[in-house]
Amino acid sequence: xxxxxxxxxxxxxxxxxxxxxxxxxxxxxxxxxxxxxxxxxxxxxxxxxxxxxxxxxxxxxxxxxxxxxxxxxxxxxxxx
Numbered sequence: 018x019x020x021x022x023x024x025x026x027x028x029x030x031x032x033x034x035x036x037x038x039x040x041x042x043x044x045x046x047x048x049x050x051x052x053x054x055x056x057x058x059x060x061x062x063x064x065x066x067x068x069x070x071x072x073x074x075x076x077x078x079x080x081x082x083x084x085x086x087x088x089x090x091x092x093x094x095x096x097x
Contacts, residue, residue: 040083041093046070064091 043065051057060079061070073079086092 029079039060042083042086044091045083047076057083064088 034090038073042062042064044062044067046061046063048061050059058076060073060076060083062073062083063070073082
């Protein structure tokens with residue numbers, strides 16, 4: 018029979034994720050470019066015709082661009 022052992026201090030399994038808030042848009046496309054645990058994503062905008070994607074960079078760079086978008090009708094209704 019195994020007896021429980023006391024553990025003085027537990028290390029956290031994962032560090033809390035940084036807060037990255039981007040409004041949800043119907044024209045934004047996220048493409049995963051790295052498959053390692055620190056996944057990297059490339060963001061593209063498909064507004065207005067959904068034919069040719071406009072590359073916006075990674076999530077950090079695109080957050081400022083997406084936040085300044087003036088086309089309010091493209092954001093999902095649950096974002097209000």
